[in-house]
Amino acid sequence: VEWRIFAGDGADPYSVKGGNTRLVEAIADAVGRERILVNKHVTHINATENGVEVLATDVASYAQYAAHGQFLVTTMPLYRLNDIEFTPPLSLERRQAIATQTWGAYFTAHVFFDQPFAEIASGPLEGIELPLLSDGPLGVLYPTHSGRLLNLLVHGDFAERFNLRTLDPGSIRAEIAAAFDQLSPGLSAHIQEMVFYRYHPRAIAGWPVGRSRFDDLSEALRTPQGPVFFAGDFTEGTHSDGAVKSALRVARDIIAAR
The missing domain is CATH 3.90.660.10 (Polyamine Oxidase; Chain A, domain 2)
Known part of the structure; x- marks a missing residue:
């Protein structure tokens, strides 16, 4: 598909008035702005039979925060998951998937x-x-x-x-x-x-020779580990459509698990 866009007939461009800003604003309004925390560095994700706990640190004040829920969805690039301590630890397959995925700049x-x-x-x-x-x-x-x-x-x-x-x-x-x-x-x-x-040095996911977005390791990351679900473009492909695909996948999985 990507090769067709660049070397074939191309793709129809779409322009959305307000662009991503309006989309983000609408999501924030739907969720409730009082329920959104920003500039918090997640350090721990602890999953139990009763749900999941997230520990985070404010990047300015270093104040500690804890949040609890039935499910957790992480959309961060896969290589950043190693910044977080998971309890229980991520499975071997998921750790191998993270370690062997590359990226594009x-x-x-x-x-x-x-x-x-x-x-x-x-x-x-x-x-x-x-x-x-x-x-x-x-x-x-x-x-x-x-x-x-x-x-x-x-x-x-x-x-x-x-x-x-x-x-x-x-x-x-x-x-x-x-x-x-x-x-x-x-x-x-x-x-x-x-x-x-230089604000996007790790902009897109990549899979080296021997890896694929369709292999068993990639599929492991598209499968929840207990109450923890993995989403974001890095779990699906190399462009923003992967983020949408992952959102639909995780939404279906959470609905099925409730």
């Missing part, structure tokens, strides 16, 4: 030019229709509302390296500028500014 760069990109691009980039999927450090080149601004969504090994805190921003800017010049000689001279975002 994204790195975002906003590139400002002194003139509209379409007017100064030459070589292979002259007259090109954006967005453009490149095979280098530029990643995917996305247009914006301004002809003088491009958004780069860098992925793969380049994103992994650019997200390293040991790599200084100047080196990243030089590599991106050189990549532009390779495709369009002299284009880097028109770059006025680059702004980076």
Whole structure:
């Protein structure tokens, strides 16, 4: 499906007024804002025959919190589950599933030019229709509302390296500028500014050779361990549709267990 989107006929885009913000606000209103805690670091999940207890620490005050319920749903990326102490411990299959899953990284760069990109691009980039999927450090080149601004969504090994805190921003800017010049000689001279975002270094799940989202280890994480249910995009696939699929799965499982 993903290959068809990028190399085939593509997929119909949908624009939702207000985007994810309206969805999150609606969920918060439905749940009840007084019942929502934010900026709490979960440290322990203790499951018993009577339900589940969650222990958390406030990241600012270090105050301790405890919450109790009949069921617990965790949607955090799988590699973060090792930050939590589970009682009883996670099963061997689930621990193996977490340990052998990989991830994909994204790195975002906003590139400002002194003139509209379409007017100064030459070589292979002259007259090109954006967005453009490149095979280098530029990643995917996305247009914006301004002809003088491009958004780069860098992925793969380049994103992994650019997200390293040991790599200084100047080196990243030089590599991106050189990549532009390779495709369009002299284009880097028109770059006025680059702004980076490194907020999603572990953006999507990945499965190495020998693993699959459909194998027994993945299925183990889609199966609840007592009152603890595992959801989120990392349990289903590599994009946000996995989060929706996991939500529907967990909802069905909880209804069946009640």
